[in-house]
Amino acid sequence: xxSKVIKNILFYTGIALIVLFMxxxxxxxxxxxxxxxxxxxxxxxxxxxxxxDFRHWEQVFKSGNLWPPLLKSLIVATFTMIFALIIxxxxxxxxSRFNKxxxxxxxxxxFFTRMxxxxxxALPISVTFLKWHLLDTNTGLIMAHLIEQLPFIAWILVSTFxxxxxxxxxxxxxxxxxxxxxxxKVVFPLAAPGLAVAAMFTWLNSWNEFTYALYLSLTTKxxxxxxxxxxxxxxxxxxxxxxxxxxxxxxxxxxxLQRYIRSDYLGGAIKG
Amino acid sequence: MNKIxxxxxxxxxILPLALYILGxxxxxxxxxxxxxxxxxxxxFGFETYKYLFSKKDxxxxxxxxxxxxxxxxxxxxxxxxxxxxxxxxxxxGKGLVRSLVLLPMGVPTLVSGVTLxxxxxxxxxxxxxxxxxxxxxxxxxxxxxxxxxIFVIAVADSWKVLPIVVLLLLAGLxxxxxxxxxxxxxxxxxxxxxxxxxxxxxxxxxxTMTVILRAVDSFRIFELPKILAGRVTPFLATFAxxxxxxxxxNASAAASTVLLIIIIIFMFIYLRxxxxxxxx
Amino acid sequence: xxxxxxFAVGLALVxxxxxxxxxxxxxxxxxxPKTLRVTMxxxxxxxxxxxxxxxxxxxxxNNCKIEAIQVESGDVVKKLEAMKQxxxxxxxxxxxxxxxxxxxxxxxxxxxxxxxxSKIPAEIIPSLIKVGEFDGKLYFLPFRPNVEINFYxxxxxxxxxxKPPKTWEELLNVAKVLKEKEGIGKxxxxxxxxxxxxxxxxxxxxxxxxxxxxxxxxxxxxxxxFLKELWPYLSPDSLKADWNTTNRFVAEESMYLxxxxxxxVNVIVKDGGKKEIKAYEGFAGPxxxxxxxxxxVLGIPVGSPNKDLALKFIEYLMSKPVQxxxxxxxxxxxxxxxxxxxxEEWQKPYFNAINEAMKVAEPRPxxxxxxxxxxxxxxxxxxxxxxxxxxxxxxxxxHKVIEDAKQKAGK
Numbered sequence: 001x002x003s004k005v006i007k008n009i010l011f012y013t014g015i016a017l018i019v020l021f022m023x024x025x026x027x028x029x030x031x032x033x034x035x036x037x038x039x040x041x042x043x044x045x046x047x048x049x050x051x052x053d054f055r056h057w058e059q060v061f062k063s064g065n066l067w068p069p070l071l072k073s074l075i076v077a078t079f080t081m082i083f084a085l086i087i088x089x090x091x092x093x094x095x096s097r098f099n100k101x102x103x104x105x106x107x108x109x110x111f112f113t114r115m116x117x118x119x120x121x122a123l124p125i126s127v128t129f130l131k132w133h134l135l136d137t138n139t140g141l142i143m144a145h146l147i148e149q150l151p152f153i154a155w156i157l158v159s160t161f162x163x164x165x166x167x168x169x170x171x172x173x174x175x176x177x178x179x180x181x182x183x184x185k186v187v188f189p190l191a192a193p194g195l196a197v198a199a200m201f202t203w204l205n206s207w208n209e210f211t212y213a214l215y216l217s218l219t220t221k222x223x224x225x226x227x228x229x230x231x232x233x234x235x236x237x238x239x240x241x242x243x244x245x246x247x248x249x250x251x252x253x254x255x256x257l258q259r260y261i262r263s264d265y266l267g268g269a270i271k272g
Numbered sequence: 273m274n275k276i277x278x279x280x281x282x283x284x285x286i287l288p289l290a291l292y293i294l295g296x297x298x299x300x301x302x303x304x305x306x307x308x309x310x311x312x313x314x315x316f317g318f319e320t321y322k323y324l325f326s327k328k329d330x331x332x333x334x335x336x337x338x339x340x341x342x343x344x345x346x347x348x349x350x351x352x353x354x355x356x357x358x359x360x361x362x363x364x365g366k367g368l369v370r371s372l373v374l375l376p377m378g379v380p381t382l383v384s385g386v387t388l389x390x391x392x393x394x395x396x397x398x399x400x401x402x403x404x405x406x407x408x409x410x411x412x413x414x415x416x417x418x419x420x421x422i423f424v425i426a427v428a429d430s431w432k433v434l435p436i437v438v439l440l441l442l443a444g445l446x447x448x449x450x451x452x453x454x455x456x457x458x459x460x461x462x463x464x465x466x467x468x469x470x471x472x473x474x475x476x477x478x479x480t481m482t483v484i485l486r487a488v489d490s491f492r493i494f495e496l497p498k499i500l501a502g503r504v505t506p507f508l509a510t511f512a513x514x515x516x517x518x519x520x521x522n523a524s525a526a527a528s529t530v531l532l533i534i535i536i537i538f539m540f541i542y543l544r545x546x547x548x549x550x551x552x
Numbered sequence: 553x554x555x556x557x558x559f560a561v562g563l564a565l566v567x568x569x570x571x572x573x574x575x576x577x578x579x580x581x582x583x584x585p586k587t588l589r590v591t592m593x594x595x596x597x598x599x600x601x602x603x604x605x606x607x608x609x610x611x612x613x614n615n616c617k618i619e620a621i622q623v624e625s626g627d628v629v630k631k632l633e634a635m636k637q638x639x640x641x642x643x644x645x646x647x648x649x650x651x652x653x654x655x656x657x658x659x660x661x662x663x664x665x666x667x668x669x670s671k672i673p674a675e676i677i678p679s680l681i682k683v684g685e686f687d688g689k690l691y692f693l694p695f696r697p698n699v700e701i702n703f704y705x706x707x708x709x710x711x712x713x714x715k716p717p718k719t720w721e722e723l724l725n726v727a728k729v730l731k732e733k734e735g736i737g738k739x740x741x742x743x744x745x746x747x748x749x750x751x752x753x754x755x756x757x758x759x760x761x762x763x764x765x766x767x768x769x770x771x772x773x774x775x776x777x778f779l780k781e782l783w784p785y786l787s788p789d790s791l792k793a794d795w796n797t798t799n800r801f802v803a804e805e806s807m808y809l810x811x812x813x814x815x816x817v818n819v820i821v822k823d824g825g826k827k828e829i830k831a832y833e834g835f836a837g838p839x840x841x842x843x844x845x846x847x848x849v850l851g852i853p854v855g856s857p858n859k860d861l862a863l864k865f866i867e868y869l870m871s872k873p874v875q876x877x878x879x880x881x882x883x884x885x886x887x888x889x890x891x892x893x894x895x896e897e898w899q900k901p902y903f904n905a906i907n908e909a910m911k912v913a914e915p916r917p918x919x920x921x922x923x924x925x926x927x928x929x930x931x932x933x934x935x936x937x938x939x940x941x942x943x944x945x946x947x948x949x950x951h952k953v954i955e956d957a958k959q960k961a962g963k
Contacts, residue, residue, distance in 0.1 A: 114488050
């Protein structure tokens with residue numbers, strides 16, 4: 001009995017430590033965004049919030065640097081998500097029905113695109129996009145974000161479609177449904193939760209993207225670009241306030257959707 | 273011809289994706305690789321590589337990149353496994369723990385760099401914490417080069433990616449049928465034995481995937497070192513960026529190519545050692 | 553069921569987003585007066601003054617709209633390069649940090665403005681014009697001179713009975729005392745080994761009577777030898793200190809003494825409330841006092857759609873009323889010898905420090921092979937202070953590197 005109690009204590013301590021590790025950085029960010037300067041700008045900063053100072057938040061809200069980037073980020077991330085699904089979902093379905101060897105090759109190719117540092121490809125692609133008059137347009141940024149997101153989303157979706165037994169399709173085929181109809185009526189609904197997870201990750205990644213946004217924006221900014229500005233120029237507190245404001249909606253979305261993150265949709269691709 | 277007819281639907285479905293990836297990723301990558309075999313005047317040869325390998329910073333950046341990947345990915349695997357195993361059990365507050373563990377996923381990378389600097393800065397919260405515990409009397413310079421710095425970046429990276437690692441491993445754990453555990457319990461194996469003899473081998477595919485996925489991203493680590501380390505701790509991606517900033521486009525391309533080769537070698541060795549070894 | 557709800561919400565979101573996107577497009581097609589696109593790298597306070605006090609008058613007089621865009625000097629090169637390669641320049645005028653001009657000239661991204669030399673008012677301080685010259689051609693016109701001042705933490709200095717150092721010996725002494733008392737170095741230099749560090753190296757070398765372009769003369773050797781001696785007593789954060797992070801290190805009391813550009817006053821004192829951080833004009837070397845003349849200059853990107861208007865705007869920015877406003881509202885030192893500003897009371901000591909430092913400010917030479925010089929100076933420092941290599945031998949090596957670069961550029 002005693003050993004069980006000790007085990008429990010150890011278990012909960014471990015859990016508590018890890019949770020602390022995950023939560024503390026976010027807390028500190030939050031804390032600094034509300035901090036009275038003298039409590040943080042010293043060689044012995046205070047951990048607990050003794051007084052809330054809303055000045056920094058006010059400054060950010062008043063600066064006019066919040067809503068336009070928020071809107072742009074929202075539009076770009078949402079459309080990137082939609083187009084990524086439209087392009088990648090059918091392809092991933094087809095790939096998932098290939099035989100093992102081809103599937104393996106395709107997945108490796110998808111992986112290959114992730115092995116190169118961004119510096120090497122972002123500039124040449126951006127130059128092409130500028131030539132196509134895509135500077136400062138949402139279209140250009142969405143196209144650029146798709147470049148990064150398509151391999152990723154395809155990779156998740158291939159494993160999602162693999163979990164759907166092929167028998168179901170065959171049954172539908174016997175019932176006389178055409179292949180495209182089967183796909184729309186049978187396969188995609190079954191894959192819906194996996195599609196949702198993939199969509200969420202794509203959305204998040206696009207929301208966070210920085211390099212292409214830097215090259216392809218001039219007068220309009222996305223949120224990460226605006227943060228970059230605050231990091232360089234805004235001073236400690238506005239920077240924290242802006243970051244917190246940016247983080248909160250994303251946290252809410254992740255919390256709201258996390259019950260749908262059935263982790264098995266992420267697995268499987270390499271299992272082959 | 274027949275084949276095309278038979279697979280027309282598949283081809284139609286794949287074509288947009290294939291064209292997009294080919295045109296916007298594969299071709300630019302190949303072009304950059306080609307660029308790395310040219311010198312500034314455009315002659316082909318290995319001049320750029322000779323120049324790179326003669327630079328101490330470049331060799332350092334290779335070592336640092338490998339080190340941060342090894343340390344970071346190991347840390348992520350150990351922590352991730354622990355959390356994933358814990359989340360498989362039912363305990364009080366499980367839902368909350370799961371939510372909190374997924375927290376960093378919602379924090380944009382740039383913000384996470386800023387945030388972690390508050391913690392690891394010389395006057396940051398980690399030093400203050402150690403100071404209050406009485407473990408140190410003067411601040412430790414976490415982000416000023418050396419092994420400490422690599423460790424800090426590995427920890428920071430782990431913080432950011434732990435959610436996805438947990439999700440991947442949890443997927444693997446959930447795919448292990450429960451009757452396997454029941455059988456093992458009947459055989460009288462204790463928990464530790466079960467873990468090493470049953471769970472770990474069955475989890476191997478998931479672990480492999482996690483390691484490869486994470487390692488590929490970790491080799492390319494860029495934003496975090498940019499914020500949390502100075503130039504004295506170069507990494508391959510930051511090195512390529514700096515060379516680019518100094519208008520050394522060929523050297524930048526060559527550094528990127530070296531990174532690509534290292535990743536391929538790593539994957540080859542890993543798959544050979546882990547997968548091949550298991551099948552024998 | 554829940555999933556359906558989620559999709560419904562998602563769909564609604566998308567539709568609204570699309571709506572907004574549609575609106576955005578409509579706006580840009582309406583006819584407006586000519587738009588002048590100007591990029592600058594400024595802080596929030598500075599933008600406010602530009603938008604409220606500087607731009608409107610010009611917009612009214614010329615029936616145009618100024619679209620001012622925040623772009624950091626490092627990003628200017630990237631953006632212009634991409635635009636030039638794409639054959640579409642969408643920027644009319646850049647206010648660029650004079651530390652980052654060489655790549656713009658080297659890559660042919662800015663117009664040769666030599667024929668407009670006559671438009672420079674006679675009252676502009678002559679050394680500022682030199683900043684914009686490359687190989688005798690004028691690429692940039694003066695806008696705003698700047699110089700680093702040395703920030704120090706008065707409370708801490710008083711606590712240990714120290715005074716802001718005026719000579720190298722005093723600097724070394726302050727560094728030693730602080731390290732001994734605090735257990736960790738508290739004097740900072742910007743040792744990120746890029747353009748930030750180059751500014752500091754120029755100052756040290758010139759203070760010892762050396763020429764940074766020669767690099768192995770007596771003065772340079774003296775400077776590097778001194779830095780090697782000073783190095784162990786410096787703050788470890790020096791390795792990460794650039795124009796941005798230095799403010800943070802000073803405000804967080806990681807550094808008690810460090811040089812940085814005056815915009816730090818706003819960040820540290822006004823925004824951070826650290827009133828104990830004072831500034832002075834800095835220390836002198838064995839030969840003289842010397843600072844690097846920094847600041848922003850104005851250039852016109854190749855292919856600018858509104859070149860004439862841009863030139864008019866440059867003239868406007870160089871005019872006396874504008875320069876006086878900038879000095880009064882932002883404590884920017886004036887580019888004209890006849891423009892004086894009245895700054896706010898709290899800013900006075902800092903403004904004085906800037907003006908004192910400006911007296912010994914020397915421009916850097918403009919070279920097309922600047923990137924090589926920049927790299928050589930930094931690599932030499934890295935090898936000497938970090939790897940402990942011999943000063944003379946290392947400098948000889950990099951002297952050769954610079955000479956080679958010079959010859960290559962000359963042909």
